[in-house]
Amino acid sequence: MHTLSDLQTPALVIDAGVMSANIERMAARADALGVPLRPHGKTPKAPEIGRRLCARSARGLTVSTLLEAETYLEAGIRDLFYAVPLAPAKTGRVCELMQRGANLTCLVDHIDAARAIAERARQPVVLAVEIDVDGYRTGVPAGSSEMRELARYIASERRLIFEGFMSYGGASYGCRSKEEVQRLAERHRVALLDAQALLAADGVEARMLSFGSTPAVVHARTMASMTELRCGIYAFQDLFQAAIGACSIDDIAVSVLCCVIGASQQHNRLIVDAGGLALSKDRSTATTDRDGGYGLVCDAESGALAPDLYVSNVSQELGLITTQSGAAIDFTRFPIGSRLRILPNHADMTAAAYDAYHVVEGDARIVDVWRRVNGW
Amino acid sequence: MHTLSDLQTPALVIDAGVMSANIERMAARADALGVPLRPHGKTPKAPEIGRRLCARSARGLTVSTLLEAETYLEAGIRDLFYAVPLAPAKTGRVCELMQRGANLTCLVDHIDAARAIAERARQPVVLAVEIDVDGYRTGVPAGSSEMRELARYIASERRLIFEGFMSYGGASYGCRSKEEVQRLAERHRVALLDAQALLAADGVEARMLSFGSTPAVVHARTMASMTELRCGIYAFQDLFQAAIGACSIDDIAVSVLCCVIGASQQHNRLIVDAGGLALSKDRSTATTDRDGGYGLVCDAESGALAPDLYVSNVSQELGLITTQSGAAIDFTRFPIGSRLRILPNHADMTAAAYDAYHVVEGDARIVDVWRRVNGW
Numbered sequence: 001m002h003t004l005s006d007l008q009t010p011a012l013v014i015d016a017g018v019m020s021a022n023i024e025r026m027a028a029r030a031d032a033l034g035v036p037l038r039p040h041g042k043t044p045k046a047p048e049i050g051r052r053l054c055a056r057s058a059r060g061l062t063v064s065t066l067l068e069a070e071t072y073l074e075a076g077i078r079d080l081f082y083a084v085p086l087a088p089a090k091t092g093r094v095c096e097l098m099q100r101g102a103n104l105t106c107l108v109d110h111i112d113a114a115r116a117i118a119e120r121a122r123q124p125v126v127l128a129v130e131i132d133v134d135g136y137r138t139g140v141p142a143g144s145s146e147m148r149e150l151a152r153y154i155a156s157e158r159r160l161i162f163e164g165f166m167s168y169g170g171a172s173y174g175c176r177s178k179e180e181v182q183r184l185a186e187r188h189r190v191a192l193l194d195a196q197a198l199l200a201a202d203g204v205e206a207r208m209l210s211f212g213s214t215p216a217v218v219h220a221r222t223m224a225s226m227t228e229l230r231c232g233i234y235a236f237q238d239l240f241q242a243a244i245g246a247c248s249i250d251d252i253a254v255s256v257l258c259c260v261i262g263a264s265q266q267h268n269r270l271i272v273d274a275g276g277l278a279l280s281k282d283r284s285t286a287t288t289d290r291d292g293g294y295g296l297v298c299d300a301e302s303g304a305l306a307p308d309l310y311v312s313n314v315s316q317e318l319g320l321i322t323t324q325s326g327a328a329i330d331f332t333r334f335p336i337g338s339r340l341r342i343l344p345n346h347a348d349m350t351a352a353a354y355d356a357y358h359v360v361e362g363d364a365r366i367v368d369v370w371r372r373v374n375g376w
Numbered sequence: 377m378h379t380l381s382d383l384q385t386p387a388l389v390i391d392a393g394v395m396s397a398n399i400e401r402m403a404a405r406a407d408a409l410g411v412p413l414r415p416h417g418k419t420p421k422a423p424e425i426g427r428r429l430c431a432r433s434a435r436g437l438t439v440s441t442l443l444e445a446e447t448y449l450e451a452g453i454r455d456l457f458y459a460v461p462l463a464p465a466k467t468g469r470v471c472e473l474m475q476r477g478a479n480l481t482c483l484v485d486h487i488d489a490a491r492a493i494a495e496r497a498r499q500p501v502v503l504a505v506e507i508d509v510d511g512y513r514t515g516v517p518a519g520s521s522e523m524r525e526l527a528r529y530i531a532s533e534r535r536l537i538f539e540g541f542m543s544y545g546g547a548s549y550g551c552r553s554k555e556e557v558q559r560l561a562e563r564h565r566v567a568l569l570d571a572q573a574l575l576a577a578d579g580v581e582a583r584m585l586s587f588g589s590t591p592a593v594v595h596a597r598t599m600a601s602m603t604e605l606r607c608g609i610y611a612f613q614d615l616f617q618a619a620i621g622a623c624s625i626d627d628i629a630v631s632v633l634c635c636v637i638g639a640s641q642q643h644n645r646l647i648v649d650a651g652g653l654a655l656s657k658d659r660s661t662a663t664t665d666r667d668g669g670y671g672l673v674c675d676a677e678s679g680a681l682a683p684d685l686y687v688s689n690v691s692q693e694l695g696l697i698t699t700q701s702g703a704a705i706d707f708t709r710f711p712i713g714s715r716l717r718i719l720p721n722h723a724d725m726t727a728a729a730y731d732a733y734h735v736v737e738g739d740a741r742i743v744d745v746w747r748r749v750n751g752w
Contacts, residue, residue: 009463010752042692064693084693087385087635087649088713109638112712137691138638138647170691259463262485262514271514273463277728278752282657315513315546316418316724317440317460336488337464348692352653353728355751375731376386376654 004300004339004364009259010278012354013341014370015303017361019235019253020052026217026234027056033223038062038081038210040232043348046357047075048370053235060103062212062230066093071373073102081105081210083166083230085130085138088116095122105163105208109139111150114160121159128163128208129154131195133188136170142191148198155204164208164227165195172215173244185216193225215246236347239296243288249305254351255298255341257358258319260334270321270334274342275314280349292345297321300339301364311342380676380715380740385635386654388730389717390746391679393737395611395629396428402593402610403432409599414457414586416608417444419724422733423451424746429611436479438588438606442469447749449478457481457586459542459606461506461514464492471498481539481584485515487526490536497535504539504584505530507571509564512546518567524574531580540584540603541571548591549620561592569601591622612723615672619664625681630727631674631717633734634695636710645688646697646710650718652690656725668721673697676715677740687718 004013023039030037036058041050042065050061050072060079063069069080070093078101086094086106097104108114109130117125129151132139140147155162169188175181188211196206211223212230223229236254237247256278262271276294285292297309308327313320319342323329334340344350351357352374359368380389399415406413412434417426418441426437426448436455439445445456446469454477462470462482473480484490485506493501505527508515516523531538545564551557565587572582587599588606599605612630613623632654638647652670661668673685684703689696695718699705710716720726727733728750735744 008466008469008752084649085637085647087637089635090384093384110712113637116713132640135643137694137696138640141642259465261461261463261489264508264514266517267511271461273460276658276725277750280657281659281722281725282652283659318513320513336486337492346657349652349657353750374653374729376384 002366004257004358004360004366007257007358009257009339010274011257012351012357013255013257014357014359015253015361016359016367018251019049022235022237022251022253023052023056026231029218030057030229033220033229035223035226036228038228038230039235040064040230041068041072043232043236043351044372045071045351045374046370046372047071049235050075050077059228062232065376066090066097067373067376069097069102069104073097073100079103081128083107083212085109085113086117088113088120091117091120091125094125098123107166108150111153114150114154114157118157118159124159124161126161126163127154128166128210131165131167131191133167133169133191134171134184137168139167142167143194143198147195148202151199151204151206152202162204162206164206164210165192166208166210167192167212169213169216172213175215178219181215181219182221185220188216189220189223189226215244218246233347236351238347239290239292239343239345240284240288243285243290243292249296249343252343254347255303255343256295256350257300257339257341260336260338260340263331263334263336265331268322268329270329272319272321272340273317274319275317277316277353279311279314279319279342279344280346280353281314282346282349284346292343294319295342295344298341298343300341303341303362306340378742380633380734380736380742383633383734385633385715386650387633388727388733389631389633390733390735391629391737392735392743394627395425398611398613398627398629399428399432402607405594406433406605409596409605411599411602412604414438414604414606415611416440416606417448419608419612419727420748421447421727421750422746422748423447425611426451426453435604438608441752442466442473443749443752445473445478445480449473449476455479457504459483459588461485461489462493464489464496467493467496467501470501474499483542484526487529490526490530490533494533494535500535500537502537502539503530504542504586507541507543507567509543509545509567510547510560513544515543518543519570519574523571524578527575527580527582528578538580538582540582540586541568542584542586543568543588545589545592548589551591554595557591557595558597561596564592565596565599565602591620594622609723614723615668615719615721616660616664619661619666619668625672625719628719630723631679631719632671632726633676633715633717636712636714636716639707639710639712641707644698644705646705648695648697648716649693650695651693653692653729655687655690655695655718655720656722656729657690658722658725660722668719670695671718671720674717674719676717679717679738682716
């Protein structure tokens with residue numbers, strides 16, 4: 001049996017027990033709302049985790065790249081929604097995925113994209129239309145003539161199949177209260193229903209109403225008539241999710257194992273071999289009132305938080321750890337060569353530096369290694 | 377012959393002509409200073425680029441991970457300096473590298489590390505001592521009794537070989553004028569010479585005086601008596617280097633090819649399929665007076681800058697492009713499916729998302745593909 005002490009550092013660690021509890025909690029929430037969950041595979045990018053997510057959802061996975069779709073399909077997960085507007089040049093890969101058995105829905109938010117996809121399609125491509133409900137990112141304006149024209153065009157084009165509507169309520173991350181999230185979520189939900197009704201009036205059926213953003217799903221009063229809920233980060237959680245109150249620190253399932261390689265009493269800091277590449281340069285928590293620098297520090301064996309310590313700065317391969325309070329570090333607790341785990345600001349960005357998850361369950365024993373794919 | 381139009385996006389592009397000119401310029405600078413260059417292999421992490429760097433330097437490469445050392449050694453580059461304090465648990469890999477023919481120097485800045493490395497070494501490990509010249513990062517205080525004790529210990533321990541001193545003057549990146557960099561560089565140079573003299577008085581020879589930080593090397597009045605100069609980013613350059621005046625925008629050799637997948641006149645923005653993973657979340661230029669958001673936009677074919685356009689925001693797989701001036705985008709120039717190239721804030725961080733460089737020379741024809749390694 002290998003343990004975390006046997007690993008070369010830095011290395012990505014996942015606590016399977018913490019992850020399972022996170023998966024169960026969100027599945028129970030979707031059950032309570034009475035709407036199927038379509039978990040996002042972009043956070044794990046790992047077949048073993050994809051299977052665990054699907055085991056507690058009535059739909060397959062959402063993906064953010066075609067490489068994820070290809071990887072999950074190989075792992076036997078056929079029901080996939082590629083929830084990024086499809087670049088026309090990727091139509092060939094989409095058709096190959098369908099030929100290999102994927103039940104794949106793609107996304108567009110512009111009629112020129114839909115036309116270019118139709119031109120390149122060797123078989124009918126299933127498309128959802130993204131509607132913009134909060135100006136956050138992508139999508140045709142909800143309820144606009146542009147939206148209706150796009151949906152009608154897809155429905156009328158023989159090389160395309162119109163599946164329905166999706167929206168991503170990214171603005172929910174900027175909300176300051178549960179009530180504010182609830183109001184936003186309800187506006188989103190109604191926007192999807194209105195889109196469906198408008199198209200029904202045009203004689204076009206929108207079978208899919210796909211609702212996304214984790215805070216909205218967690219807090220919404222109702223998700224009635226939605227056909228699926230897309231949530232991503234919940235299996236892993238991270239410091240940003242904890243900072244906005246979506247989880248507790250104890251719910252964070254992923255961390256970066258690293259090694260103390262330097263110590264300076266003069267500067268009151270420890271140096272570890274996990275820097276900007278190992279932790280990512282994501283500083284999401286900087287916009288919250290719980291700024292965790294480049295990550296909070298945990299005991300390597302138990303995963304328990306080492307209070308007050310955080311990664312205050314990084315260079316490419318070095319992390320500088322000091323105290324948030326300014327209190328002196330007890331250097332005797334962290335000798336050179338000892339190991340720590342760092343909780344990430346943003347799990348998606350941090351995990352992207354690694355090819356594999358080292359799986360533990362509450363202690364330092366490695367019970368499995370799960371492959372992860374990166375790139376496109 | 378493939379062209380950039382044939383690539384799936386996002387993809388990493390390098391202009392070999394621009395890179396060669398950058399390599400030549402820094403080599404000429406080192407020639408003028410009369411000190412050998414030891415280029416940093418952590419930026420390219422690619423054998424083909426490592427060989428080109430070495431062809432114009434009298435030393436081998438600096439590396440920031442043992443995986444880089446292993447990769448460059450396989451490519452025939454034997455003279456390597458691993459310029460990150462060595463975690464004792466990595467001593468085994470260091471010995472394997474030496475057994476396979478590497479002329480490898482490692483780094484320490486703490487006597488406990490040196491002792492732990494000696495305990496684990498199966499053959500003598502060559503160590504340099506890092507001295508701290510500006511409080512920026514790592515190193516024992518320059519000239520301290522701690523420094524002398526560490527160097528003497530290494531020199532006296534039969535499983536270790538004392539090679540000399542190194543310093544990294546990271547504070548030079550915070551300087552506001554050439555004169556300020558020059559003063560800092562001279563203090564660093566003198567600190568290395570003083571360290572050498574102190575150890576000579578103890579009867580210990582420091583053969584290596586390795587000086588680092590690109591701005592210091594570029595601006596220093598003299599590097600007399602230094603045995604090597606470590607510079608990293610110069611072959612690639614990036615928006616941060618341009619923002620601090622170390623290069624011009626035209627000198628930036630790397631960029632990310634992406635595809636326009638959305639356009640919103642309402643929000644005056646284009647959407648491309650290169651987001652936080654493809655561009656990195658590095659925001660180095662935010663601290664300069666030439667903030668480039670998440671990257672500046674170029675024509676895909678020629679690499680020429682598209683004035684005023686920049687990536688204002690990213691999500692995991694999406695980049696939002698708008699104008700810095702607030703002027704309306706000419707959407708007819710950027711139809712859905714058209715391609716752009718994005719110049720990175722920080723080349724090291726952006727390149728880390730890719731397994732390969734697609735090599736061009738001033739136009740869209742791909743003349744080569746160079747493998748890149750990531751991880752540890």
